[in-house]
Amino acid sequence: MYNRTLWIKNSKQSRSALILMYLLHLVIIPFSYFNKSIVLKEQLNSANPYKGIYIGEFSMLGSFSAILMIVFAILLIGIERNSGGIDFQFSLPFSPKELFFSKWIYGVFHIIVAYLCTFILASVIHFTTDLHLYIPWTIFFKIFTILILFSLAFFTTSLAIGTITGHYFSQVLLTGFTLISFSTLYYSVLANIKGLLNYDLYYNEIEKFLIKITLPLSLISTSINVDLATKDFNIKPIDLTNIFGMISYIIIFFIIGLFCFNRKANENNGKLFLYKKFGYFMQFIFIYLIGTGIALITSAITETSKTISYFIGLCIGIIVGHLLYKGLNKFFD
Amino acid sequence: MIVFLINFTYDIAKCINRTHTLNTLYNFKGGELMIVSIDAKSPLSIWEQIVFHTKENIAKGILSKGEKLPSVRELATTLVINPNTVSRAYQELERQGIIETVRGKGTFVSEEYHPAPSTETIDKLKIRLHSLFSDCSIEGIKKETIYQWIDSYFIDGKEKKDVKN
Amino acid sequence: MLKIEGLSKRLEEKDVLQNISFAIHKGSITGLIGRNGAGKTTLIRTIVGILEKNAGNITIDGESIFLNEALRTQIVFMADTTNFIKQFSVKELVSIYEHAYPNFNKSSFYETLEKYKLPNTSLRRYSKGMKTLLYLLLTFSTGASYVFLDEPTNGLDPVVKRKVLQLIIEYVSSGEVGVLISSHHLAELEKIIDHYLFLKDGGLESNSSLEESFTDYCKLQVAYQDELSTQFKEHPDIFILSQTGKVSIIIVKKQKEEILAQLQSAKPLLLEELPLTLEDLFFLKDGGELYV
Numbered sequence: 001m002y003n004r005t006l007w008i009k010n011s012k013q014s015r016s017a018l019i020l021m022y023l024l025h026l027v028i029i030p031f032s033y034f035n036k037s038i039v040l041k042e043q044l045n046s047a048n049p050y051k052g053i054y055i056g057e058f059s060m061l062g063s064f065s066a067i068l069m070i071v072f073a074i075l076l077i078g079i080e081r082n083s084g085g086i087d088f089q090f091s092l093p094f095s096p097k098e099l100f101f102s103k104w105i106y107g108v109f110h111i112i113v114a115y116l117c118t119f120i121l122a123s124v125i126h127f128t129t130d131l132h133l134y135i136p137w138t139i140f141f142k143i144f145t146i147l148i149l150f151s152l153a154f155f156t157t158s159l160a161i162g163t164i165t166g167h168y169f170s171q172v173l174l175t176g177f178t179l180i181s182f183s184t185l186y187y188s189v190l191a192n193i194k195g196l197l198n199y200d201l202y203y204n205e206i207e208k209f210l211i212k213i214t215l216p217l218s219l220i221s222t223s224i225n226v227d228l229a230t231k232d233f234n235i236k237p238i239d240l241t242n243i244f245g246m247i248s249y250i251i252i253f254f255i256i257g258l259f260c261f262n263r264k265a266n267e268n269n270g271k272l273f274l275y276k277k278f279g280y281f282m283q284f285i286f287i288y289l290i291g292t293g294i295a296l297i298t299s300a301i302t303e304t305s306k307t308i309s310y311f312i313g314l315c316i317g318i319i320v321g322h323l324l325y326k327g328l329n330k331f332f333d
Numbered sequence: 334m335i336v337f338l339i340n341f342t343y344d345i346a347k348c349i350n351r352t353h354t355l356n357t358l359y360n361f362k363g364g365e366l367m368i369v370s371i372d373a374k375s376p377l378s379i380w381e382q383i384v385f386h387t388k389e390n391i392a393k394g395i396l397s398k399g400e401k402l403p404s405v406r407e408l409a410t411t412l413v414i415n416p417n418t419v420s421r422a423y424q425e426l427e428r429q430g431i432i433e434t435v436r437g438k439g440t441f442v443s444e445e446y447h448p449a450p451s452t453e454t455i456d457k458l459k460i461r462l463h464s465l466f467s468d469c470s471i472e473g474i475k476k477e478t479i480y481q482w483i484d485s486y487f488i489d490g491k492e493k494k495d496v497k498n
Numbered sequence: 499m500l501k502i503e504g505l506s507k508r509l510e511e512k513d514v515l516q517n518i519s520f521a522i523h524k525g526s527i528t529g530l531i532g533r534n535g536a537g538k539t540t541l542i543r544t545i546v547g548i549l550e551k552n553a554g555n556i557t558i559d560g561e562s563i564f565l566n567e568a569l570r571t572q573i574v575f576m577a578d579t580t581n582f583i584k585q586f587s588v589k590e591l592v593s594i595y596e597h598a599y600p601n602f603n604k605s606s607f608y609e610t611l612e613k614y615k616l617p618n619t620s621l622r623r624y625s626k627g628m629k630t631l632l633y634l635l636l637t638f639s640t641g642a643s644y645v646f647l648d649e650p651t652n653g654l655d656p657v658v659k660r661k662v663l664q665l666i667i668e669y670v671s672s673g674e675v676g677v678l679i680s681s682h683h684l685a686e687l688e689k690i691i692d693h694y695l696f697l698k699d700g701g702l703e704s705n706s707s708l709e710e711s712f713t714d715y716c717k718l719q720v721a722y723q724d725e726l727s728t729q730f731k732e733h734p735d736i737f738i739l740s741q742t743g744k745v746s747i748i749i750v751k752k753q754k755e756e757i758l759a760q761l762q763s764a765k766p767l768l769l770e771e772l773p774l775t776l777e778d779l780f781f782l783k784d785g786g787e788l789y790v
Contacts, residue, residue, distance in 0.1 A: 003597055003598070004593060004597040005593070005594045005595070005597040005598040008590055008593050008594050008597075009594055012585060012586055012590060013585075083581055083582050084577055084579060084581045084582035085582050086548070087543070087548050087575075087577055087582070088577065088582045088583070090546075090547050090548040091543075091546040091547055091548055091573075091574070091575035091577075092570075092598045093567070093568070093570035093571040093573075093598060093599065094598065095567055262550070263547065263548065263549055263550035264550045266548055266549055266550075267509055267510075267549060267550075
């Protein structure tokens with residue numbers, strides 16, 4: 001299960017991301033939180049009618065962590081496709097599943113340790129300053145649970161995507177896309193229906209659901225608003241669907257990564273996508289979205305006969321998308 | 334027959350014309366000195382060259398009876414050639430009784446070895462012979478005639494005591 | 499013994515490897531040669547586990563490595579670049595290799611490291627030659643019985659190239675390891691290999707020992723009054739290496755005494771045997787047009 005070989009290798013490769021991550025978790029965020037206690041004092045002593053503090057540290061932590069997770073995943077899988085790392089590790093006597101698992105567990109370990117450190121440091125700051133008078137410590141449990149799950153989900157998703165893309169360029173783009181994919185696709189379908197058929201669709205339920213499962217938006221629930229006068233603190237609620245969504249991301253993408261990281265895929269190292277059929281699927285989505293995008297532009301700039309201009313835009317967009325994709329493919333071949 | 338002649342001619346030509354590339358290495362191992370030259374362009378294979386040079390070294394006194402030879406590994410590494418090639422040469426030398434292997438101790442020059450005439454002597458003889466062949470060729474004497482002369486000199490493999498020509 | 503049986507590999511609609519079969523014995527050095535694009539790197543990468551085969555089997559002493567993945571500890575690969583390992587230090591690399599290969603011989607590694615005067619530091623201080631030497635040393639220290647080297651002498655200066663070859667020979671001399679070397683440097687390869695595999699268009703055109711080939715074929719320099727007659731030019735067992743004016747250099751299958759007789763009877767101005775090299779065999783096996 002655990003192998004020192006792979007641990008050392010993973011450590012060396014991801015060194016820079018690891019340093020940044022610990023810097024963020026051990027220094028930047030705790031320091032920023034500490035600053036809040038100073039802001040607290042200032043606010044209390046100020047003459048403002050509304051005295052309040054906004055603790056955005058943790059959502060900031062989440063946002064930066066997200067970026068670091070992608071970098072982490074790139075350093076652990078993405079660049080290996082070009083640096084000879086794939087050749088090296090696959091020629092070692094390990095099974096591909098072992099190789100993937102070691103990367104994943106390595107990331108998970110450091111994520112949890114880093115957050116634990118931040119939790120401890122933030123708690124220390126919390127109790128040694130006046131902050132604990134205004135904010136209940138128990139809220140930390142909720143915040144950090146969300147953050148840990150969030151980072152784990154981001155990391156697992158990005159890592160798994162690295163097992164189906166052949167280059168870190170497509171890894172980054174596809175990761176970004178996957179996270180917003182549900183919403184994008186949903187809205188694009190609505191846009192097309194409106195643009196071509198002039199029919200307004202509106203499903204409140206679906207849209208609410210989409211917000212819940214779109215990963216980046218979960219961070220909203222990690223920032224706190226405190227009204228110093230009433231000692232009222234406000235934090236956006238998070239429900240089980242969100243939590244369940246994040247856990248699903250972790251499980252699903254872990255399984256995808258475990259099975260997609262194999263010898264068959266290595267034939268296409270360096271290309272946009274390792275699996276040809278998936279590449280065709282992505283090509284379709286790419287062209288579809290570019291088409292929709294351009295169609296929206298063309299229909300927005302015309303005053304009359306929006307349907308026709310939408311249609312024309314769609315055609316132009318499809319052609320443009322096709323050429324763009326072809327160009328990209330050639331570049332990575 | 335034809336192939337023999339081709340080889341023979343080439344061998345002689347080689348002796349006179351020493352402009353081929355040489356790969357001479359001295360193998361020092363605690364006092365022993367063994368000169369082995371591997372000629373990439375020689376018609377002799379590498380193992381044959383090792384056999385030849387080892388015999389040469391013994392004949393010249395560079396290797397004395399009972400002296401230790403480099404191990405297969407040592408010689409292969411020094412000459413940068415395949416160890417199986419060295420093995421083959423050593424096997425051949427052992428077969429000819431020139432060297433012997435003592436288990437756990439190494440390979441040594443046989444005490445029983447009787448040195449052959451020195452290589453200089455042989456070289457010189459070859460050169461003289463080639464010179465003679467050249468002269469015959471110029472005079473238009475065919476090789477069949479030369480063979481007859483050789484045959485008439487050696488009857489039943491033995492030298493004729495008095496040669497009349 | 500490592501045995502490759504009927505190995506086939508398809509890449510992008512093309513049969514890059516077709517039904518390849520050969521064996522590697524401990525104590526032997528085999529050269530893998532062929533034109534660029536013949537499939538040499540693909541073959542090695544498929545054997546060591548980077549690519550997946552489409553058909554065939556690979557066995558070590560009769561057991562398939564696909565059914566018993568633990569056998570892969572008997573196989574080790576050295577890539578043609580040090581691009582990946584150069585980010586590590588010697589200590590880290592030792593740790594990486596020793597935990598992957600249970601038979602890693604640490605003491606012998608450090609002994610040889612000192613012998614070749616390689617510093618125990620980060621590889622950033624190493625020159626290209628030193629990196630290659632270190633990589634080779636790590637590869638052989640794994641204790642794996644079958645070593646696959648992909649162009650180990652590429653771009654090396656003569657001094658370090660010699661050290662690389664000597665290192666390979668030293669380890670093979672123990673008789674515990676069989677080596678396959680893919681290389682274009684035929685001159686030095688032919689001194690150290692005992693077998694060679696010639697890969698042509700994905701198929702194994704030749705699989706024989708050097709000695710066998712050197713006995714089977716002979717290289718002749720011939721000259722005739724008129725140019726080499728068509729009878730010889732188009733003879734299936736005669737291969738023309740070069741032709742300048744009246745003089746041609748040809749390769750002939752030695753067993754065919756009749757050819758030699760024919761050549762002789764055509765009254766040549768010159769008929770001389772030349773030593774055969776691996777490069778000559780390369781041209782012969784490739785069979786293409788050598789002179790325009």
